[in-house]
Amino acid sequence: MRWKRILGISAAVIVAVIVTVIIIASSYDYNRFKPRITALAKQYTGRDLVLGGDIELGLSLFPTLGVNDVEVQDASWGPRPHLAQVKRLDVHFALLPILRGDIHVSRLTVLNPEFLIEIDKSGKSNLEFDVPEEPEPKTAEDQAADGKQDFLQFKEVQIKDGAFTYNDLQSGKTEAISIENLQLKSPEFGAPIAIDLRFTYSKMPFQISGDFGQLSGILNPDEQWPLNLTITALGSTVSLAGHITNIMAVQGIDLKLAVKGPDIANFQQFTGEPLPVKGPFDVAGHLTAATLE
Numbered sequence: 001m002r003w004k005r006i007l008g009i010s011a012a013v014i015v016a017v018i019v020t021v022i023i024i025a026s027s028y029d030y031n032r033f034k035p036r037i038t039a040l041a042k043q044y045t046g047r048d049l050v051l052g053g054d055i056e057l058g059l060s061l062f063p064t065l066g067v068n069d070v071e072v073q074d075a076s077w078g079p080r081p082h083l084a085q086v087k088r089l090d091v092h093f094a095l096l097p098i099l100r101g102d103i104h105v106s107r108l109t110v111l112n113p114e115f116l117i118e119i120d121k122s123g124k125s126n127l128e129f130d131v132p133e134e135p136e137p138k139t140a141e142d143q144a145a146d147g148k149q150d151f152l153q154f155k156e157v158q159i160k161d162g163a164f165t166y167n168d169l170q171s172g173k174t175e176a177i178s179i180e181n182l183q184l185k186s187p188e189f190g191a192p193i194a195i196d197l198r199f200t201y202s203k204m205p206f207q208i209s210g211d212f213g214q215l216s217g218i219l220n221p222d223e224q225w226p227l228n229l230t231i232t233a234l235g236s237t238v239s240l241a242g243h244i245t246n247i248m249a250v251q252g253i254d255l256k257l258a259v260k261g262p263d264i265a266n267f268q269q270f271t272g273e274p275l276p277v278k279g280p281f282d283v284a285g286h287l288t289a290a291t292l293e
Helices: 002-027 030-045 140-146 215-219 264-271
Strands: 049-051 056-058 064-073 082-093 103-119 152-154 156-168 173-185 193-201 204-212 225-233 236-246 251-261 281-291
Parallel strands (some): 103 152
Antiparallel strands (some): 173 193, 225 236
């Protein structure tokens, strides 16, 4: 029948197109993107970004671009050369949105990262990047992209087997945690971000779950950044619900707080000294402050 022949020809054409796309995509040298990526990182942070491995493509309904040995330069005054080192970075993105000019990252996976956050003796953080005061004039394409809220969208970020070090040169204190797994999920642009974090601090396991506002709100000192988190450790739970207006400076705090557990004496692992009371506890309150010192 004619309709069967038409369907057969159509299917053959579709398969031929898919095979052609796969061949072209597989043979493309994605390392050509490296100079542009590193140049943008330098332009907008003032830091060097090193992509040590080759950029590799994995093809599926959600293609993956991966690279090994990623390094981000530390501040010039820092005692170590790197702010961050990542063993493996994989970016999973949706194929269809690219056809209309959008980049929808379904998952960003970071393996074996090492992060170093430092405060120098004057109180300056190595997270203070040298961003340009006057950005380059935007092209018509850039302006069009600005008008599209979902041009770049992350739905899931996962960090596995990482290490986080906080070094305060003012006080001489150093804190370190080992990240077993961190998963951030957002169902859509502008929606709260769900968090599931498991880490170890001072040989004690912790878990943080709940949700908070968009990451862009962290950098906006005038935006109320909402959070609803539950922290579990030593068999006890701490619940926080409310918002912080300026999270980077820890200002504008308005949080409902609830703490409960089977035995308050367990917290002597934090204090290093036996506590004067024992037994179960259940405390709730409201924490408000213009700033937390």
